[in-house]
Amino acid sequence: MTIYVNLCQHLKVDTSAIDDILRLQTDGLDKKNLDDICIFSPETAEIHVTAFDSWKEVVDILPTLEHRNKGYVFKKLWCCTCSRVGNNCTTVNDVLKEVWIDVEKRWQLFGEQLKDGTLTFYEFVEMFGSISEENGQRLNDEITLFNITDHVATTRVDQWRKYTRLTACVNGAEAILALQTQYKLEGDFEAMQTIASVINREVPI
Structure with missing residues (x-):
């Protein structure tokens, strides 16, 4: 999630709620903090992390995003798209819809053309x-x-x-x-x- 938050900095997006959760990783977790971000199910004896439930769609793309972000092309496409959409993005989920989807589509197309020589x-x-x-x-x-x-x-x-x-x-x-x-x-x-x-x-x- 840290990578996504950093990419959001190209826009005026409020990421404070996620920042607070990520800060727990460095500040340490106590029982109260765990209760705030997790739910324990006595029936299944499983722990469900609820911290990022509000951003489930973002969480789903994180593995792909981490791989894409290793490359220069992705970062260039991301910056260009952020410059274009500007103030259209005000929330974390806006970035997913306005930036990520477009950049991923263009990244895929560029890769296909690069591969087949077109x-x-x-x-x-x-x-x-x-x-x-x-x-x-x-x-x-x-x-x-x-x-x-x-x-x-x-x-x-x-x-x-x-x-x-x-x-x-x-x-x-x-x-x-x-x-x-x-x-x-x-x-x-x-x-x-x-x-x-x-x-x-x-x-x-």
Whole structure:
């Protein structure tokens, strides 16, 4: 639940009721505290924890949320969605409906496209752009969080590296052609024109 509360901090959501319960974990539990958060059934001799009953739907997604929150993509999608919904969320359950459901859907779609190769290079770079080429292992780890095999992840990283090098060549060719136009340079610039035209950021990865 701590992870969920921390994610709620991106919005103006009152989490004080949950904070009080979580604080018991660090402050220690006595009999009174236990009575406040648990119910003992003499018939079954079982203890039912009632502390989070008001947020049952949130509790249900916690295992999935914990896994998702390990990845950069999920955190980026979460922050972007929080910025979009803004003041629409005022309660913990609002965050579940307004943010979690949308982010989970987009995360799943991104993962499916990443796995089957229908994601465009533009979309790939837009999402992973801040992870440098030198950090290929981190990128590989991020991709496998989508339940993608290491083999496919390695293939995607290799494709991305080749695309990055190609982009650098295209940018260089475009710069040369810009100088040629600006200063009316003469010569054979056909090779530069060919290089500048080869990249299409909308093609699948």
